[in-house]
Amino acid sequence: MTTPASSTRIAPRVLIVGAGLSGLMLAILFERMGDIEYSILERASAAKPLGSAMSLTPSIQILFEQLGMGEELKKISLPSPVANLYDEELNLLGAIVHPKTLDRIGQRILLPRPDLFDLLLSKIPAERMLWGKRVLKVDEDDEANKDQVTITCADGSQYAADMVVGADGVYSSVRQNMYRVMSEQEILPKEDDEPLNVGFACMVGITSAMDPEKYPELKDDFAHFRSVVGGVRHNWGAINMPNNKFTWQFNLQYLDEKEAKQKLFMNSEWGPESNKEMLDEFKELPNPFGGKMADFINETPPELVSRVFLEYKLFKTWYHGRCVLVGDACHKVALMSREKMLPGGGAGAVNAFQDAVILANCLYDVEDRSVSSLQAAFQSYYEQRYEGAKEAYNTSEVMSKVMSGLTWQDRLARWLVMRMPQWVQQRNYEKAAAYRPQVMFLPQVGDHGMVPALPQKPCARYLALQSKAVQAEVSTATGSAVV
Template sequence: MPPPPGFKVLIVGAGVGGLMLAGLLERAQVDYEVFERAPAIKPLGSALSLGANVFYIFKQLGLLEQLHAKAKPFGQTRAHGENHDTVRVRDYSAANEFAGYLPHIIPRPQLYELLLSTIPPHKVHLQKRVLSLKHKEDGVSITCADKSTYEGSILVGADGAYSGVRQGLYRQLFEMELLPEADKDWEQLPFSSICLVGQTRVMDINDARFEKVLKETFSRFDIVVGDNRPYSWVTFTTRQNTLCWMVIQHLDKESSRAHDSFRNSEWGPESAQVMCEEVKDFPLPSYPGLTIGDLIKETDKELISKVMLEEKLFETWYGMRTVLLGDACHKVHPAAGLGAVSAIHDAVILANALHDLPSGEPCDITKAFQAYRDERYPIAKVSFDTSRKMGRILGKNLINVVIRFFINRMPVFIWNMVLIRMYGYRPQVNFLPLVPDRGSIKPAPQRSLKAVSNTVAV
């Protein structure tokens, strides 16, 4: 049953995790509001890889067909050298048997559009930059830059890697001497690579340069590892006939925004254009004669961004009436495609915990937050470690070269074990009818489903 009357959730951040949580709370009939600092929800980046690890959630919500209509499946990834030779082909077709679905590529704007369709527009407030938060015995309030104030029962920080909510919470916990040693350096988010990312405009499917690839049933997912330069680059096609691309620069040493060497002048639109010039001649093996520069020309400048690929797993996920979600508590390298997936999983388990709050009696918020963290942290740590390792595979140091040598010769049975681990965790919402699992491999246990008896198929 839903929480007691008057219970309200304030969600800061309209990213994938925040919007998924809002959509789930809407279905659970739990009151909420979403606050986003930007003047518009304008998803930068390129595309996301989603698979059976989240498809059952979308099926519960009745959105899976719409998701698949916007996404394009992929059955393999190809790794190349700059000289156009194929170094490795990774076959994902077994995921269909093991977990019930092939993975799909979906552009960020298409996913945001789908998530926003589940939320009444009046519940999303734009241009609301949260400056401070205040805890009370029975609730929490936030104050925004426009001096507006909002009150709720709990606050969810889903506002990204540099979460203002996390900073506010941690400062309060630090002053109360409740912040563990591991989180006292919360302003340092290490990164060992940076990324230039974008998505082309819709291409003419008869354009001879891209015709063959765009007409393929499956997304063409290519990875190129630079031969003598500290870069790797990735391209993939979408159902919308766009090409998503990203160029990763591998740094010599780990850095962070808290380091003295960090300069804000290295980021922003102008810096992205400088990096575009630096990488424009990088070849594209699947598109003979074309380079990254050709994709940059087909991409609107305002949709090109340069970002740090931070990596950090925080120990503290909640305190008092505030709880963190997604990148705010675990920022992973994108190499494994688990960032958005992990945020969606957070939203599901947190929604389950909130829905399980007793109705008609005082709510034990701490107990609900603890249940959420206990269920998600071990899995988030595996995702963090996996993403970190896969990110290092693309690096340019000798150890990275050695790792790639063995990875390229990985036996099929070991790769199948990797797929099972990637797609084995397939959580569902406990307040909607469960859907039958189609995979031959049993889903990993989900603690928040133990008490659920609603096994009706939808």
């Protein structure tokens, strides 16, 4: 289903750099919009979705329902009513998320990231995907393509469009090119020129199908989230998934500055790089589902093991000229991102999807391809999203320490959170659930008895087109002319 066409609109032509979750969702929204010509430039030579478990809150599940993808999402996920935390001896420390909130805000779900990637990719025409396109340069001053932006790739190919969306992750080539130009013009904020905040090394994987008789939790219709807070500087955990699989994750925390720089230099995000030393460190640790963690590692195909160095930062500048950023390219949240198997995990994905929705809504109102029109849309997008992204960033820092911090202050915070009154937990969850933006140029989905959604900025062009369509129906019925 697409939206009504406008006879006066000259839709922008768009290049999306990066086939991550935000880039794919934005492409799906362009498909529904119907009049935007776009291509996705992805540096990988083929689709190789990696990662572990991620969660999606009710506030973003409503988007999938609006797009007619709700049932498909249910098939690849499990509800997650509670998250259990253990010490190294597998003694229960406490639980987070109480099922009594479900009737008010819906239920969080957990799913394998590769399955979500495949679902999104299946909605995009193959001809829109350009693989093996590593972006080297983004140029808005190309003499051959005035009033456009030109991308040059490592293979020598070039592509021109009216605007570029940087959906290419925390090491975004689009952002780096954009910031270089702004730095030369001496307009780049100082904080945006500072390095990323260091995080920790992380290894994740997804097992092959396991025996439900050995692991009876696989028979349940909900996800058992089990996370172990380690003693020195690491933690680990696992979650049962659909199709009798488990996702697992190991985190090596609190890297010193020297070690962090070395890890950062060697990082290749979401690459299936081997790291035998790190795996060996965790193999003999107790598995919260029974046995040792080696039992899951040995049942994980090598291509489904990936290592990543997690870092975090909220950038102040999200757009310049004809370029705009979404997802991790402009706000990589602290530890609670797409990689993390925490109850608040998936914050990176949720925020990325929300970016895509708001940016698509703003672009729907663009009437021409001029840089001034695009800048107005980018500014509206920024105004609607920045504070929400900032709040998610700050919350993620706090919750990351609560969930997996190892200092005495972190342990105290965890002790307090575990004993937080249920009404306080429910109030916090309801506050977060109230922000659930939808696509404003498509029919809206109701609250379904959930906490009422916060007001959202409408698409002026959509309202005008809808009003014109209603007038046309009335005039047809009465035989009068529409002015």
